[in-house]
Amino acid sequence: MFLRSAHIHVIESGGIRPVILRLETDAGIVGLGEAAVAYGVGARAAAAMLQELAECFLKGEVDPFRTEAITTAIRDFSFWAKGGGAILNAALSAIEQALFDIKARSLNVPVYxxxxxxxxxxxxxxxxxxxxxxxxxxxxxxxxxxxxxxxxxxxxxxxxxxxxxxxxxxxxxxxxxxxxxxxxxxxxxxxxxxxxxxxxxxxxxxxxxxxxxxxxxxxxxxxxxxxxxxxxxxxxxxxxxxxxxxxxxxxxxxxxxxxxxxxxxxxxxxxxxxxxxxxxxxxxxxxxxxxxxxxxxxxxxxxxxxxxxxxxxxxxxxxxxxxxxxxxxxxxxxxxxxxxxxxxxxxxxxxxxxxxxxxxxxIDDAPGYGVELHQDRLAPFLYAAVDLS
The missing domain is CATH 3.20.20.120 (Enolase-like C-terminal domain)
Known part of the structure; x- marks a missing residue:
């Protein structure tokens, strides 16, 4: 099983501005993550960072079960992750969260x-x-x-x-x-x-x-x-x-x-x-x-x-x-x-x-995080779609 696509949304409907990541594998399993800079300034910057990290580290038959290998590579080879601040770490967080969701859903267990x-x-x-x-x-x-x-x-x-x-x-x-x-x-x-x-x-x-x-x-x-x-x-x-x-x-x-x-x-x-x-x-x-x-x-x-x-x-x-x-x-x-x-x-x-x-x-006991995105509501807020195949 490999990663196939990444969809990044920035919800700009007022109040807060969540940055949501949807990773999907070639087996159709979806994992969700969030770059938590929804308040203050930086949502679009985190979305851009997410897109760049996905393009650099998630492309080309990447096994989503190898979470530690993926996040270690981002920390070691993105350069700015060492001592990095909110924007890079928020993007890294969303990727790591989504990988855990994929693994748990694949195993049919809750993330906990x-x-x-x-x-x-x-x-x-x-x-x-x-x-x-x-x-x-x-x-x-x-x-x-x-x-x-x-x-x-x-x-x-x-x-x-x-x-x-x-x-x-x-x-x-x-x-x-x-x-x-x-x-x-x-x-x-x-x-x-x-x-x-x-x-x-x-x-x-x-x-x-x-x-x-x-x-x-x-x-x-x-x-x-x-x-x-x-x-x-x-x-x-x-x-x-x-x-x-x-x-x-x-x-x-x-x-x-x-x-x-x-x-x-x-x-x-x-x-x-x-x-x-x-x-x-x-x-x-x-x-x-x-x-x-x-x-x-x-x-x-x-x-x-x-x-x-x-x-x-x-x-x-x-x-x-x-x-x-x-x-x-x-x-x-x-x-x-x-x-x-x-x-x-x-x-x-x-x-x-x-x-x-x-x-x-x-505490939800459904597989993964136990939640599902409201795709129709998120569709107008698509920031980027990345082909990872």
Whole structure:
């Protein structure tokens, strides 16, 4: 069995811009993957990189079962994969994910069986994105209350972000001396959300590297009374010195990882002992098997794993197989109200999101990732078709 074709889609219907890969073999078996740069800038760049990697590394009687050989060749001979950033690693991730899907479908097993078998039957989730569209702090309180009423006992939000009229977030780029208004506004938001959801609900805060270390420390000290489960990205992703400084000065657990790539990107972080939770994104850190290797590294340091998921519903399905099979799983990121966000749910005929009950995500036991692309909806968004024969 060899690879026959690759189809790359960039869904440009608003909201987010998922980059979807569909690999097909000469036996008609299809594998799916996603380059998880659907938010921010870079979707078309990742699609172009996917096309180029497919043309360079997947052509000419390539056996899709030789996943490690293919991904190793990309890392060794693309040149830019060594120390590479989001665009190359996102494209590599989509290829690796699709190869795992092909292998699992060929063997008629779920992907989690290729990762060691599942350890749990469903996944605890935390709600993200519940604050989209809130134009005031009062509306933020109302949205938090509604989300808890919908069955979620864990919520994450951005205390410093400005929510734009179209629902998008604008994060601060604060690098100067103490901006008391910004920090004070963040403290007030945390207090307000904690008040409305009660003590039993878990709160997580994503700072998105928006403050300098001194202000981050001051903010974390001020919110100690509100029992925050973790602080995400309290500093620049590659500034291990600042992360260690903050970790030594605050009581909250720290979570990072969505902007780190491959095992090498997590090695020094784990050795620093400055984090309690890592958040590899399986769509930009190298793929689901690379994520499994990273999780094993984290396990040796007693660090929990919470995969970062912020793309289409395909990424949700891929993340579920990963989370089902790792011992140190913490919680699954989930956007419960993104069924209203074009580009998220409609890429699949059978997304997992509508099946979430009381904040628990099911694990599908169908072959592969257990999901099927909605080809009719994706057809207008074809970026490239590559003949691999």
């Amino acid at each position: 069986e290729l990762l060691g078998g599942r350890l749990r039957d469903d996944l605890r989730t935390y709600a993200n994105g519940w604050y989209f569209g809130c134009a005031s702090d009062l509306e933020l309180r109302t949205a938090a209350e509604k989300t808890v009423a919908d069955g979620y006992d864990s919520l994450k939000f951005y205390p410093f972000a400005t929510i734009l009229p179209d629902g998008r977030l604008r994060h601060p780029a604060h690098r100067g001396a103490g901006d008391r208004d910004l920090v004070g506004r963040g403290i007030a938001r945390v207090a307000a959300v904690r008040e409305v959801v009660g003590a039993a609900v878990e709160l997580m805060l994503d700072l998105s590297a928006g403050l300098n270390p001194a202000d981050t420390i001051r903010f974390c000290h001020a919110i100690e009374r509100y029992d925050v489960a973790f602080i995400e990205e309290p500093t620049e992703p590659d500034d291990l010195g600042a992360l260690t400084l903050i970790s030594n000065r605050i009581s909250q657990s720290i979570a990072v990882g969505e902007r780190l790539y491959g095992r090498q990107g997590f090695r020094d972080l784990l050795e620093s002992r400055s984090v309690a939770i890592i958040q590899p994104d399986l769509g930009n850190t190298g793929g689901i098997w690379e994520g499994r290797k990273i999780a094993a590294m984290a396990e040796t340091y007693g660090v929990k794993v919470q995969p970062h998921i912020c793309a289409s519903s395909l990424s949700t399905a891929i993340g579920a197989h990963f989370s089902a099979a790792i011992p140190n799983f913490y919680v699954q990121e989930h956007f419960p109200y993104w069924d209203r966000t074009p580009g998220h749910v409609e890429v699949l005929k059978n997304p997992l999101e509508p099946r979430v009950t009381k904040g628990r995500l099911p």
